[in-house]
Amino acid sequence: MSNHNNILVKTEDLVMHFPILSGVFQRQVGVVHAVDSVSFWVRRGETFGLVGESGCGKTTAGRTILQLYRPTSGHVYFEDIDLTKLKGEELRRMRRRMQMIFQDPYASLNPRMTIAEIVGEPLLVHNIAKGAELEERVREALVTVRLSPTFASRYPHEFSGGQRQRIGIARALVLQPEFIVCDEPISALDVSIQAQVINLLEDLQEKFNLTYLFIAHDLSVVRHISDRVAVMYLGILAEMASRDELYNHPLHPYTQALLSAVPVPDPVIEEKRKRIILEGDVPSPVNPPSGCRFRTRCPLAQKICAEQVPVWREVAPDHWVACHLV
């Protein structure tokens, strides 16, 4: 683990299980293994990309890190503070330093509040600003995300998706946090707007020295924005490395399959290129396969894959993978 001092956020064996309740007495009949024993770290000032298919637990991981879900077990460290140990007021105060940008810009803004109220509320509840100063801070935040301050008195439904997402970003920024979880911040937007928001996020990172956990399923976007990337499959991490290392030398069969699915904008290469087509569907997170969770769809699976859970280990400097065959 290099640059140990520079780590801002770190998870240790993070586990998030959701109980499945059923019947008249709402007894627990099972467990959704949304996130299972996930360990990674994010360095200060970097963008850490977390990719995976829908339902692989990446959103849950992001929310569990921010303690919007309380983890079943494991730890989340923010600098040296274990967030999982914090409660009530202590946790509330920590929220100044870590914020979230949500996937759905339509659902994540309270329809009954004006833009000024939405963006200004965090400052109020943390006793940072009020009155004229609050207005000024809201104005600043709106200008920062390239929205007109005259929008302040309007309501969310009057804006387009891209504008709403920028309102969401302004809301997250207003507290001047160090760490922002971007949960698929562009997947609900039109392609033309996506680039705009990505560029904005990059500019803001530079300006405020932000650290991003960037959750997405779009591999090209993650490649564009991330410094380091982790690949998630069915609640576990498959592979983690620096961006170039991961995209150029993927080791885990799942990463290889994912990357082979990205189309290349050159018809000659695209035609010759070898694609790994995965068979079958993602298994249910209620009953994940024994051993390696990817084995049911892995083209290279062997006997050991069903018997033992692969260890999450560093196979090359800063290149981590969980696979028996690497």
Next chain:
Amino acid sequence: MTAYIIRRLLLVPLLLFGVTILIFGMLQFLTPVERSALYVRDIPKTEKALDGIIKKYGLDQPLYVQYWRWLVGTKDQATGERSGGILFGDFGFSRVGSQPVASLIKQRFPNTLDLTLWAVAPVILVGIWLGIQAAVHHNGFIDQAGRVFSIVGASFPTFVFGLLVLMIFYSKLQWFPPGRLSDWANQVVMSGGFRSYTSLLTIDSLLNGRIDVFWDALKHMLLPILTLSYINWATFLRVTRSSMLETLRQEYITTARAKGLRENDVIFKHARPNAMITVVTLAGFTVVGLMGGVVITETVFDYPGIGKAAADAAAQLDVVTVLGFALFNGLILIIANLVVDIIYAVVDPRVRLS
């Protein structure tokens, strides 16, 4: 906002036209003898008298002429006196009440309004409070208890519950009597010294400085209020609970938590106002229901409101009176609907600005 309210106001005449057409249509099913109650107090005894009335009030005229006359009434050529005309507040004669329908309403409606006034807070506010508690403690003890209560509440008929509380609190304990006032209080109210300001007994007794009469009036309303609360809580609990749960699942609630709000603020500042949008409609119609007279509750407790008056008229086939009440109810409904629409606009910016 202004444009929205104006648009709503423009709808009112249209709705009024619809309601009057409907009631007028129903009147056409009556025989001329029954319909004569719209214009004259006494039942015509002879064939000849009936013919005279039919001629005089145009009951043999085409429907649109009759409708117009029903609206504006008929002027007597000789005396210049108008009879009939719902636009002037003349709904015909109640042969059962042996007085004009309008004055029967005027006499009974204050009692119903009084009951509504005191029932609104316990019925609606407590019902909403129960629903919020159930949603906040989703699947907890309060929620489960509320669920049982709302199933029992929804399936246990009003008259059974009403008779039950009557048995316990009146028959056995003798705490709360039925009716409107005790005899002694009634004598106070009827006496010359008691001035009527609003016709609402509770308010008037306070204005007259008669706390004892006020207590007596309130005591008579307690059992009806209890019954009304019981039947409405179940509905309010269910609607508020599901609306609140739905709201609590919204992403902006997670946003609010991520901002660092206290859980209480998340529930009461972010979730509740949004959840109330559905409940406002229910509350509006509940108030209208209460104001229109609660037939079963008023009958069980012998409470002289318009619900009981309408039920009595119906029992004696006094159709003109029943339809008079129906028309009155329609008016209340239209006004209340307008008020609910305006409240909607106040609580929901999406309605206000669209």
